[in-house]
Amino acid sequence: MKRPTILVLGAGYGGLMTVTNLQKKLGVNEAEIVLINKNSYHYESTWLHEAAAGTLEPSEVRYDIKDVIDQSKVNFIQAEVTKIDVDEKVVLSTAGEHTYDYLVIALGFEGETFGIPGLEEHAFSIANVLAARRIRDHIEYQFSTWATEPEAERDDSRLTFVVGGAGFTGIEFLGELANQVPVWCDAYDVPREKVRVICVEAAPMVLPGFDPELVDYAVAQLESKGIEFSIGTPLVEATEEGVKIKTGEEEFKFIETKTVVWAAGVRGNRLIEETNIESARARVRVEPDLRAPGREDVFIVGDCAFMINEAENRPYPPTAQIAMQQGQQCAANIASLLAKKPTTAFVPDLKGSVCSLGSDDAIGVVFGKKVTGGTASFMKKMVDNRALFMVGGLGLTLKKGKFDLL
Amino acid sequence: MKRPTILVLGAGYGGLMTVTNLQKKLGVNEAEIVLINKNSYHYESTWLHEAAAGTLEPSEVRYDIKDVIDQSKVNFIQAEVTKIDVDEKVVLSTAGEHTYDYLVIALGFEGETFGIPGLEEHAFSIANVLAARRIRDHIEYQFSTWATEPEAERDDSRLTFVVGGAGFTGIEFLGELANQVPVWCDAYDVPREKVRVICVEAAPMVLPGFDPELVDYAVAQLESKGIEFSIGTPLVEATEEGVKIKTGEEEFKFIETKTVVWAAGVRGNRLIEETNIESARARVRVEPDLRAPGREDVFIVGDCAFMINEAENRPYPPTAQIAMQQGQQCAANIASLLAKKPTTAFVPDLKGSVCSLGSDDAIGVVFGKKVTGGTASFMKKMVDNRALFMVGGLGLTLKKGKFDLL
Numbered sequence: 001m002k003r004p005t006i007l008v009l010g011a012g013y014g015g016l017m018t019v020t021n022l023q024k025k026l027g028v029n030e031a032e033i034v035l036i037n038k039n040s041y042h043y044e045s046t047w048l049h050e051a052a053a054g055t056l057e058p059s060e061v062r063y064d065i066k067d068v069i070d071q072s073k074v075n076f077i078q079a080e081v082t083k084i085d086v087d088e089k090v091v092l093s094t095a096g097e098h099t100y101d102y103l104v105i106a107l108g109f110e111g112e113t114f115g116i117p118g119l120e121e122h123a124f125s126i127a128n129v130l131a132a133r134r135i136r137d138h139i140e141y142q143f144s145t146w147a148t149e150p151e152a153e154r155d156d157s158r159l160t161f162v163v164g165g166a167g168f169t170g171i172e173f174l175g176e177l178a179n180q181v182p183v184w185c186d187a188y189d190v191p192r193e194k195v196r197v198i199c200v201e202a203a204p205m206v207l208p209g210f211d212p213e214l215v216d217y218a219v220a221q222l223e224s225k226g227i228e229f230s231i232g233t234p235l236v237e238a239t240e241e242g243v244k245i246k247t248g249e250e251e252f253k254f255i256e257t258k259t260v261v262w263a264a265g266v267r268g269n270r271l272i273e274e275t276n277i278e279s280a281r282a283r284v285r286v287e288p289d290l291r292a293p294g295r296e297d298v299f300i301v302g303d304c305a306f307m308i309n310e311a312e313n314r315p316y317p318p319t320a321q322i323a324m325q326q327g328q329q330c331a332a333n334i335a336s337l338l339a340k341k342p343t344t345a346f347v348p349d350l351k352g353s354v355c356s357l358g359s360d361d362a363i364g365v366v367f368g369k370k371v372t373g374g375t376a377s378f379m380k381k382m383v384d385n386r387a388l389f390m391v392g393g394l395g396l397t398l399k400k401g402k403f404d405l406l
Numbered sequence: 407m408k409r410p411t412i413l414v415l416g417a418g419y420g421g422l423m424t425v426t427n428l429q430k431k432l433g434v435n436e437a438e439i440v441l442i443n444k445n446s447y448h449y450e451s452t453w454l455h456e457a458a459a460g461t462l463e464p465s466e467v468r469y470d471i472k473d474v475i476d477q478s479k480v481n482f483i484q485a486e487v488t489k490i491d492v493d494e495k496v497v498l499s500t501a502g503e504h505t506y507d508y509l510v511i512a513l514g515f516e517g518e519t520f521g522i523p524g525l526e527e528h529a530f531s532i533a534n535v536l537a538a539r540r541i542r543d544h545i546e547y548q549f550s551t552w553a554t555e556p557e558a559e560r561d562d563s564r565l566t567f568v569v570g571g572a573g574f575t576g577i578e579f580l581g582e583l584a585n586q587v588p589v590w591c592d593a594y595d596v597p598r599e600k601v602r603v604i605c606v607e608a609a610p611m612v613l614p615g616f617d618p619e620l621v622d623y624a625v626a627q628l629e630s631k632g633i634e635f636s637i638g639t640p641l642v643e644a645t646e647e648g649v650k651i652k653t654g655e656e657e658f659k660f661i662e663t664k665t666v667v668w669a670a671g672v673r674g675n676r677l678i679e680e681t682n683i684e685s686a687r688a689r690v691r692v693e694p695d696l697r698a699p700g701r702e703d704v705f706i707v708g709d710c711a712f713m714i715n716e717a718e719n720r721p722y723p724p725t726a727q728i729a730m731q732q733g734q735q736c737a738a739n740i741a742s743l744l745a746k747k748p749t750t751a752f753v754p755d756l757k758g759s760v761c762s763l764g765s766d767d768a769i770g771v772v773f774g775k776k777v778t779g780g781t782a783s784f785m786k787k788m789v790d791n792r793a794l795f796m797v798g799g800l801g802l803t804l805k806k807g808k809f810d811l812l
Contacts, residue, residue, distance in 0.1 A: 039595065058593050130594060134550035141547045144540035187464050188536060189445065 003032045006334060007091060007100035009081050011037035011065050012045060013320045014302030015106030016391055017327025018334075023073045025335045033074045034100070036093055040078050041065060042391075043129040045108065046320045047384065049169060051132035052261070053176030054140065055359060058133045063400050068392040081107065084275050086298050102297050102334050105272065106327070109303035109318060112265030112281060118238035119164075123262040126169060135261055140184070142258060147188040157256035159195045162243055164235050165264025166201035167208070168317070168355055171218060173263055174199055175357035178225035197227050198255060200245050201264070202234035207355065209317070214363040217372050221357055235264075266318055268304035280306070283318075288345035290330050299334070301326035307346070321383075322348050324390055354380040409438045412740055413497060413506035415487050417443035417471050418451060419726045420708030421512030422797055423733025424740075429479045431741045439480045440506070442499055446484050447471060448797075449535040451514065452726045453790065455575060457538035458530075458667070459582030460546065461765060464539045469806050474798040487513065490681050492704050508703050508740050511678065512733070515709035515724060518671030518687060524644035525570075529668040532575060541667055548664060549594040563662035565601045568649055570641050571670025572607035573614070574723075574761055577624060579669055580605055581763035584631035603633050604661060606651050608640035608670070613761065615723070620769040623778050627763055641670075672724055674710035686712070689724075694751035696736050705740070707732035713752070727789075728754050730796055760786040 006022060008015050019035050026033070043062040050056035065076055079095030084105065091098045111125035124135045142158040149155070161177065163170050177197050185192045199206075199222075206229070207215045219229060230245060233253075237244040242256040268282030277284055277292045283306040284292055290305065292298040302323035307316050316322055325348055333343040354364030354376055362376035371379060381402040388397040412428060414421050425441050432439070449468040456462035471482055485501030490511065497504045517531035530541045548564040555561065567583065569576050583603050591598045605628075612635065613621045625635060636651060639659075643650040648662040674688030683690055683698045689712040690698055696711065698704040708729035713722050722728055731754055739749040760770030760782055768782035777785060787808040794803040 130550060130553045133594065134547070134554050137543060137547040137550045141540070141543040144536060144543045147536045148540050188539065 003029065004101035004338060005032045005034060005099065006102045006104065007098055008033070008035045008104040008106060009084070009091065010106035010108055010302070011035060011039075011042045012106060012108040012302055012323065013387065013391075014108075014305075014323035014327045014330075015104065016042050016065070016068065017324045018104050018106060018299075018301060018330045019074055019327075020068060020391055021328050021331030022334065023070045025331060026073070026338070028073055030338060031334075034077065034098065035065070035069065035074055036077045036079055036081055036091070036095070036098065037065060038078070038080045039129075041129075042068070044320075044384070044387070045128075046387075048126045048129065048132040049173035049176055049263075050359075051129060052126050052135040052173060053180045054136040055176050055180055058129050060400070061132075062129055063392070063396060068396060081271060084271050086275050086277060086292070086295060089297070100297070102299065102337070104299045104301060104330055104334075105269075105292075105304055106300075106302045106323075107269035107271065107304055109266040110269060110282070111262060112267040113262060114265060116235060116237065119235075119260075119262055122238040122240060123164065123260040125262050126173065135259075139259060143184050143188040143190060146194075147190055156194060157242065158258055159190065160242075160255065160257040161195075161197045161259045162235075162255055162257050162261070163197065163199045164201075164243075164260060164262045166199050166203070166206040166229070166231065167264065170199060170201070170263040171207055171222075172356050173261065174222055174227050175361065176359075178222055178227050179358040179360070181226065192226070195226075198230055199227060200230045200233060200235050200243065200255075202232070204232040206231060209314075210353075210355070210363070211365060211370060214365070214370060214372065218355065218357055218363050221361055235260075266303060268306075272300075272304055289333050289343035290326055290346050291333075291343075299330045301330050307348075309348075316348060319353070320387060321351065321353075324387060325349060352379075354383055356380045409435065410507035410744060411438045411440060411505065412508045412510065413504055414439070414441045414510040414512060415490070415497065416512035416514055416708070417441060417445075417448045418512060418514040418708055418729065419793065419797075420514075420711075420729035420733045420736075421510065422448050422471070422474065423730045424510050424512060424705075424707060424736045425480055425733075426474060426797055427734050427737030428740065429476045431737060432479070432744070434479055436744060437740075440483065440504065441471070441475065441480055442483045442485055442487055442497070442501070442504065443471060444484070444486045445535075447535075448474070450726075450790070450793070451534075452793075454532045454535065454538040455579035455582055455669075456765075457535060458532050458541040458579060459586045460542040461582050461586055464535050466806070467538075468535055469798070469802060474802060487677060490677050492681050492683060492698070492701060495703070506703070508705065508743070510705045510707060510736055510740075511675075511698075511710055512706075512708045512729075513675035513677065513710055515672040516675060516688070517668060518673040519668060520671060522641060522643065525641075525666075525668055528644040528646060529570065529666040531668050532579065541665075545665060546590070549590050549596055552600075553594040553596055562600060563648065564664055565596065566648075566661065566663040567601075567603045567665045568641075568661055568663045568667070569603065569605045570607075570649075570666060570668040572605050572609070572612040572635070572637065573670065576605060576607070576669040577613055577628075578762050579667065580628055580633050581767065582765075584628055584633050585764040585766070587632065598632070601632075604636055605633060606636045606639060606641050606649065606661075608638070610638040612637060615720075616759075616761065616769070617771060617776060620771070620776060620778065624761065624763055624769050627767055641666075672709060678706075678710055695739050695749035696732055696752050697739075697749075705736045707736050713754075715754075722754060723759075725759070726793060727757065727759075730793065731755060758785075760789055762786045 041062040047061045079093040081093045083092040113119040146158045233245045272282045286305045303318040329346040352366035356362045362380045364376045385401040447468040453467045485499035487499045489498040519525040552564040639651045678688045692711045709724040735752040758772035762768045768786045770782045791807040
């Protein structure tokens with residue numbers, strides 16, 4: 001009898017956690033597990049803001065998928081998924097055609113620019129490890145170009161950096177920039193006062209959903225390091241010369257800059273919108289057991305899945321913590337189905353949330369307790385290490401973990 | 407009685423060696439020593455090819471001038487020299503006007519583009535620590551841009567790098583690139599075969615003046631790492647799209663590239679050409695005691711000085727080794743003049759010359775013996791460490807030295 005095929009698309013937190021749990025639960029003869037991913041490596045998408053600011057090297061934010069999968073059980077194919085057809089039960093990739101008995105869609109997030117003119121062309125996005133690295137390279141090239149330009153021709157807009165969005169990613173990126181700007185100023189002989197880092201946010205607050213006391217702490221810390229905030233001022237256009245922001249009913253301001261990093265919106269993967277599965281911004285409101293509505297054989301985990309936190313009547317945020325827990329549950333549910341048992345509803349176990357403010361500071365709520373500063377920063381690194389441990393055990397944690405624990 | 411003022415322009419190898427030797431030889435009451443330099447730091451100009459390829463951080467290539475001067479004896483002024491008037495005995499800088507009793511011009515080299523159209527605008531030059539860093543940033547930005555471009559729009563000329571010149575600087579830079587390209591390919595997920603590094607040289611040989619056997623070794627080593635050589639093919643024009651090289655009597659070839667690093671010519675500092683001192687390409691044929699011809703009170707050391715090696719009937723090359731020895735002799739001669747004694751002719755003590763081919767390989771002649779590979783690379787690092795030792799003693803050597811000695 002042919003073994004059933006479990007096809008997992010994407011080796012982010014959700015997909016990789018699904019695969020590593022499946023390989024633990026299932027024997028070689030019980031199923032064929034196929035994992036398709038564009039790159040040969042997994043990257044820590046929650047660490048990308050560090051790669052984008054140059055505080056971590058790209059090699060530090062990724063590891064080889066082959067280091068954490070059991071190749072006797074998992075067939076890893078490095079290819080880019082190009083089409084998903086859940087009616088015909090076939091997936092196309094740059095490596096060919098793939099059929100399946102169970103499909104796990106774990107393709108992660110994409111940036112969402114909300115149709116704001118010019119953003120697509122002129123803004124950078126912290127979308128993956130290469131895109132993150134490119135932001136760093138771009139910023140450093142602005143510094144070195146400014147520093148080597150003849151003084152009369154110096155273009156100070158090279159040293160103005162705009163971050164769009166004061167959500168989790170925006171704030172974590174600003175935290176890294178706040179620490180890195182003085183390092184760059186020193187390396188390139190640039191006076192600190194020449195450099196401006198401006199956070200532009202449409203909403204009237206920073207870090208919506210976070211405890212206001214912690215938010216005040218974060219803003220005060222970042223401002224003390226020279227970050228400027230422009231809150232409640234939507235970015236309405238980006239051009240080659242800079243960005244236009246709406247500062248009042250009919251008032252606009254133009255900020256000259258060559259660097260806009262858009263960190264204000266995420267959506268699911270566009271391939272989902274080309275399937276017959278209903279979605280909003282490519283995120284699918286999944287059933288309690290993580291299956292796509294009305295589909296017996298399609299699971300969706302991670303940022304492409306959308307679930308409501310009934311207690312708070314708001315959606316769960318697209319976080320690594322939830323993606324990994326979904327991966328565990330998804331693997332368990334597939335194992336149940338193979339054993340002809342019923343599936344179990346996914347219940348997130350929210351241990352808390354920590355937002356870093358550079359490598360030495362953070363804010364967060366952990367096990368119900370508010371933390372700031374060094375303690376929070378320590379917790380953040382523990383969270384990062386825990387993610388490594390869950391996927392790759394102690395070996396991977398020691399190899400790739402964060403042990404500069406203050 | 408007023409102490410005589412010794413004004414030293416430039417804190418490169420020659421200038422800094424002059425100052426540190428003067429401060430050893432002269433008491434506080436014997437002279438006022440003034441050092442003017444554009445930056446607060448000295449940089450190892452013989453290490454710049456490493457900063458340009460990203461194998462050394464800029465901070466590793468420089469040290470604070472205040473760490474090596476005795477501030478009770480030397481007045482250090484951070485300013486850019488803007489005019490030298492040896493008739494009126496006055497120097498202008500961005501810090502004001504400076505008079506002197508003895509002047510030491512040690513302003514180092516500038517790039518020489520020989521009037522080749524487009525080079526000034528489109529080529530990079532490994533001219534100083536910031537310019538070197540900019541080359542690295544530019545190259546890395548080309549890699550990350552290529553890697554994140556949609557595949558259909560990929561511009562492979564981003565991954566072609568042209569180095570103009572197969573002299574000492576060109577070859578040392580190629581050595582670093584040869585080692586660094588695989589690192590970049592790995593970091594940016596770029597296939598190695600997409601990257602081309604081409605050395606374009608007008609002369610019919612590589613490393614003129616070097617032992618042919620060693621040159622063959624160097625070329626073979628670099629070629630084995632994928633460096634291409636186009637020798638005897640003058641670069642005749644640079645544009646935004648690439649470079650035109652002359653491959654035959656009436657034959658030309660165009661290489662598409664966004665990165666041309668011009669390492670083919672040096673000249674003295676332009677300020678010398680605005681004085682009444684005779685010079686060729688801003689280099690002055692100095693008297694045996696290092697004074698400018700016909701000037702009792704003006705010494706010239708380092709790359710702005712030009713001397714003939716009578717034994718070989720060719721000029722001494724502009725090297726750090728010679729600049730440092732000239733600095734020692736210049737300090738001794740000024741001390742002699744203050745003591746009303748005659749000056750002494752400068753006689754270079756050529757210990758040899760080592761050309762690095764990356765951090766793990768080199769070629770050279772040291773104390774008359776030919777060396778290659780690890781041995782030569784070790785010697786090169788010793789040469790680098792020795793320069794640190796001569797200026798700043800053991801402390802500076804331990805702090806900034808190269809101890810990855812294979």
